[in-house]
Amino acid sequence: xxxxxxxxxxxxxxxxxxxxxxxxxxxxxxxxxxxxxxxxxxxxxxxxxxxxxxxxxxxxxxxxxxxxxxxxxxxxxxxxxxxxxxxxxxxxxxxxxxxxxxxxxxxxxxxxxxxxxxxxxxxxxxxxxxxxxxxxxxxxxxxxxxxxxxxxxxxxxxxxxxxxxxxxxxxxxxxxxxxxxxxxxxxxxxxxxxxxxxxxxxxxxxxxxxxxxxxxxxxxxxxxxxxxxxxxxxxxxxxxxxxxxxxxxxxxxxxxxxxxxxxxx
Numbered sequence: 001x002x003x004x005x006x007x008x009x010x011x012x013x014x015x016x017x018x019x020x021x022x023x024x025x026x027x028x029x030x031x032x033x034x035x036x037x038x039x040x041x042x043x044x045x046x047x048x049x050x051x052x053x054x055x056x057x058x059x060x061x062x063x064x065x066x067x068x069x070x071x072x073x074x075x076x077x078x079x080x081x082x083x084x085x086x087x088x089x090x091x092x093x094x095x096x097x098x099x100x101x102x103x104x105x106x107x108x109x110x111x112x113x114x115x116x117x118x119x120x121x122x123x124x125x126x127x128x129x130x131x132x133x134x135x136x137x138x139x140x141x142x143x144x145x146x147x148x149x150x151x152x153x154x155x156x157x158x159x160x161x162x163x164x165x166x167x168x169x170x171x172x173x174x175x176x177x178x179x180x181x182x183x184x185x186x187x188x189x190x191x192x193x194x195x196x197x198x199x200x201x202x203x204x205x206x207x208x209x210x211x212x213x214x215x216x217x218x219x220x221x222x223x224x225x226x227x228x229x230x231x232x233x234x235x236x237x238x239x240x241x242x243x244x245x246x247x248x249x250x251x252x253x254x255x256x257x258x259x260x261x262x263x264x265x
Contacts, residue, residue, distance in 0.1 A: 023060075023203075023223070031059040038062070042136035063139055064205075064221050074216035075254040081145055081237065082215060083249040084193060085228050086138040087131035091245055094127060095231065101128045110231070113194060114181060115155045122190050125234040129255065132227050140221040141195060142251050143213040144230060145258065147186035154180045154204075180204045182219065189236045189258055194229040195220060216252055235259070 025031055039046065039053055039062070046053055048067050056062045075082050083089075091103045099110040099120045110128075111120040133139060155178075178197040183190060197203040203226070208219040239256040249255070 026059040026063070026223075028058065032057055034059055035062055038135075042134070044136055048138070060223060063223055065138070066140065067138055072216075072250055072252040074252040077254065077257070079257045079259070080215075080254045081191075081230075081232075081256050081258055082142075083131065083251055083253045083255055084142045084144045084219075084230070085131055085133055085140075086251050087133045087228065087249060089129065089243060089245045089247045089249055089255075090132045090227075091130040092127065092239065092243070095123050095125060097124050099124065103130055113179070113229070114192065115153070119151070119183070119192075122233055123192065123231045127232045127237045127239070129230040130227065131230070131249070133222060135224070138251065139223070139226075140207075140218055140251075141193075141228060143184070143208075143215055143217050143219050144193065144255070145184060145186050145191055146215045147184040147191070147213060149182060149211055149213060150185045150190070151183040152181065152206075154178065178203065180206070180220065184213065186258065187260060189260075190233055191258075192229075192231040193219075194231065195222070196227040196229065197222070230255075232258075 035053060035056055038044070038059065044062070048071050050066045050068050053062075056065070072086075093101055093103075095101055095110055099117075101108050101110060110123060111117055114120050180195045180197075182193045182195070184193070185191075195204050203223040204220055205223070206220045208217060213219060236259050237256055238259055240254050243249070243255055
């Protein structure tokens with residue numbers, strides 16, 4: 001019963017008034033009563049948490065928890081792309097020349113996801129990776145590469161579910177939900193990090209506001225489980241052969257490599 005209730009609250013709620021009420025409740029002192037059962041039902045790894053369970057005063061504090069230092073080693077290869085989150089790699093594929101991707105048998109528009117035709121053009125025939133965060137996951141988002149923040153913007157006002165069923169049967173959550181996009185540039189190569197909200201508007205909070213980021217550095221956090229979409233330009237990303245969906249990955253784990261452009265490009 002409790003697990004069904006949590007799933008309803010965290011994964012399936014879309015109505016804005018209900019979402020705002022739940023957001024308010026998770027920040028209230030009363031939500032603390034649900035922390036032990038939430039941690040048990042979702043099998044939250046308490047050994048990794050920076051604080052012990054009883055130190056969290058609200059559910060929201062548990063959702064945005066930090067981890068013990070060094071618990072997530074960052075792949076140190078200079079050209080590697082790391083997972084920006086603890087998540088399940090749900091889908092990997094190629095962006096078509098019509099600016100579309102196929103996720104769980106459903107077509108999504110990159111143009112609509114990014115809200116900008118010119119920016120979407122950069123990623124034609126490039127690679128996309130879908131990373132889903134469940135309610136049990138560590139919710140902080142880190143940079144997958146080192147580079148310069150060249151653009152950052154937000155779009156959308158929905159909060160459809162972004163779990164496996166939501167991606168398959170939902171109303172285009174990757175391109176309709178509230179989302180915050182960060183575009184990075186490293187040696188002339190562009191990478192887009194699309195942070196997709198799943199619960200209520202503004203469930204994504206930025207924690208890094210400088211022009212330069214270092215691989216593995218925290219850049220934002222989700223207030224609830226959600227999804228990150230990584231977009232790479234054509235011919236610049238090589239996937240690590242061990243990354244085969246569906247696959248659980250940890251923040252800092254290598255997803256692949258960025259490859260320098262040929263001089264003729």
